[in-house]
Amino acid sequence: MxxxxxxxxxxxxxxxxxxxxxxxxxxxxxxxxxxxxxxxxxxxxxxxxxxxxxxxxxxxxxxxxxxxxxxxxxxxxxxxxxxxxxxxxxxxxxxxxxxxxxxxxxxxxxxxxLWPNHVEMSRFLRRSLPKEKRGRYLEVGPGHGFLLLTAVEVGAFDDYLAVDLSAASVEQTRTIVEHFHPDAPARVEQRDFLTADDLQPGSFDAVVMGEVLEHVEHPEVFLRRIAELAKPDAFVFVTTCVNAPAVDHIYLWRTTDELEAMIAGSGLSIVEPLRLPYEGRSLEESRAEALPINVAYVLAPD
Incomplete structure (x- = not known):
C-alpha cells in the first residue's frame, strides 16, 4: 500500500x-x-x-x-x-x-x-461547479458536509445556505465548514426545504442536492421544488441511485430511464449525466442484473 x-x-x-x-x-x-x-x-x-x-x-x-x-x-x-x-x-x-x-x-x-462511485461523483461536482458564478447557493440535505465544503472551496458565490431536517447533519456540516473555512459566507440551518417561507421562487443561482431523493417518498416533489427555486440560468447538481439498497433508502428506481423521465417531468433538463455502474460491471450488466447504479446530473431549469 x-x-x-x-x-x-x-x-x-x-x-x-x-x-x-x-x-x-x-x-x-x-x-x-x-x-x-x-x-x-x-x-x-x-x-x-x-x-x-x-x-x-x-x-x-x-x-x-x-x-x-x-x-x-x-x-x-x-x-x-x-x-x-x-x-x-x-x-x-x-x-x-x-x-x-x-x-x-x-x-x-x-x-x-474510498468507494469508487462516491469518489467519482465528488470529482464530478468539483469539476462541473462554476468557478466564477456569483449570487446565492442553496444545498438541500448536506449530510456530512463535503459537498458544501467543495462549493465553498471551488465556487465564488456571495452566500451559501444549506438546509437539513437532521440535527446531526446540521451540526456536522456546520462544524466542518466553520473549521476549514471560518470566514466563508455560509449558513447551515435545520429546516424543511419544502415548506420554508423564506426560500423564494427563482432566487438561487445554484441548487445542489446530494443523495436525498432516494430517502423520500415523493422525490418528484423535491425536484419540482428545485426547479421552482432556481433562477433560469442556475447551476443545478443532483445525485441519487438506482437499485441501490441501503438502510434508509425508500424510493426505488429500477432503471435510469425511469429516473430521468421523472427529472424531465419536474421542470428540469439534463445538461450532463454521470452514470456509474456497480464496481466491476458495465452499465449494461448492472442494468440487466439490477445491480446498484450511482448517478449524478448537472441540470438546468426548463
Missing amino acids: RDLPPTVDRLVASILDQFPVHRGFLEQALDGATAEELDRLGRYLDFCIGKGLTPDYLAESYLTILGDTLDEQLYFREHDHYRHSSFADVAESVYHDRDYMDRYMYGLAISTF
Missing part, C-alpha cells in the same frame, strides 16, 4: 484490524486516490480526532455503513424490493437515533474517499 498521511494510515489499520478481508478493496481505493484527495482525507480525520473522536470509532462508523449496506443488498436480492418504503419506517431507527446518525454521517464522509 502506498505511503499515507499518518491519520489515514491509522484509520486503515483500524479498519483492517476489525475487518481484515477489506484489505484488497482498501488498497485499490487508496492507490486510485490523488495526492490531493489523500491530503483532504487526512485533514478531515485530523479534524475528527481534534473533536475527540478516535480512529477506532471512525473505523467502526465506516464499517457500520459498509455492513448495513451489504445486509440491505442481500435483502434486495432475495425480495426484489427495498426493506422500507416510507419515512416513518426508518425515522426512529435511523434519523431519530442520534448515536447511529453520528456514526452514519462519519462513515459516509469516509466512503466519499
Whole structure:
C-alpha cells in the first residue's frame, strides 16, 4: 500500500484490524486516490480526532455503513424490493437515533474517499461547479458536509445556505465548514426545504442536492421544488441511485430511464449525466442484473 498521511494510515489499520478481508478493496481505493484527495482525507480525520473522536470509532462508523449496506443488498436480492418504503419506517431507527446518525454521517464522509462511485461523483461536482458564478447557493440535505465544503472551496458565490431536517447533519456540516473555512459566507440551518417561507421562487443561482431523493417518498416533489427555486440560468447538481439498497433508502428506481423521465417531468433538463455502474460491471450488466447504479446530473431549469 502506498505511503499515507499518518491519520489515514491509522484509520486503515483500524479498519483492517476489525475487518481484515477489506484489505484488497482498501488498497485499490487508496492507490486510485490523488495526492490531493489523500491530503483532504487526512485533514478531515485530523479534524475528527481534534473533536475527540478516535480512529477506532471512525473505523467502526465506516464499517457500520459498509455492513448495513451489504445486509440491505442481500435483502434486495432475495425480495426484489427495498426493506422500507416510507419515512416513518426508518425515522426512529435511523434519523431519530442520534448515536447511529453520528456514526452514519462519519462513515459516509469516509466512503466519499474510498468507494469508487462516491469518489467519482465528488470529482464530478468539483469539476462541473462554476468557478466564477456569483449570487446565492442553496444545498438541500448536506449530510456530512463535503459537498458544501467543495462549493465553498471551488465556487465564488456571495452566500451559501444549506438546509437539513437532521440535527446531526446540521451540526456536522456546520462544524466542518466553520473549521476549514471560518470566514466563508455560509449558513447551515435545520429546516424543511419544502415548506420554508423564506426560500423564494427563482432566487438561487445554484441548487445542489446530494443523495436525498432516494430517502423520500415523493422525490418528484423535491425536484419540482428545485426547479421552482432556481433562477433560469442556475447551476443545478443532483445525485441519487438506482437499485441501490441501503438502510434508509425508500424510493426505488429500477432503471435510469425511469429516473430521468421523472427529472424531465419536474421542470428540469439534463445538461450532463454521470452514470456509474456497480464496481466491476458495465452499465449494461448492472442494468440487466439490477445491480446498484450511482448517478449524478448537472441540470438546468426548463
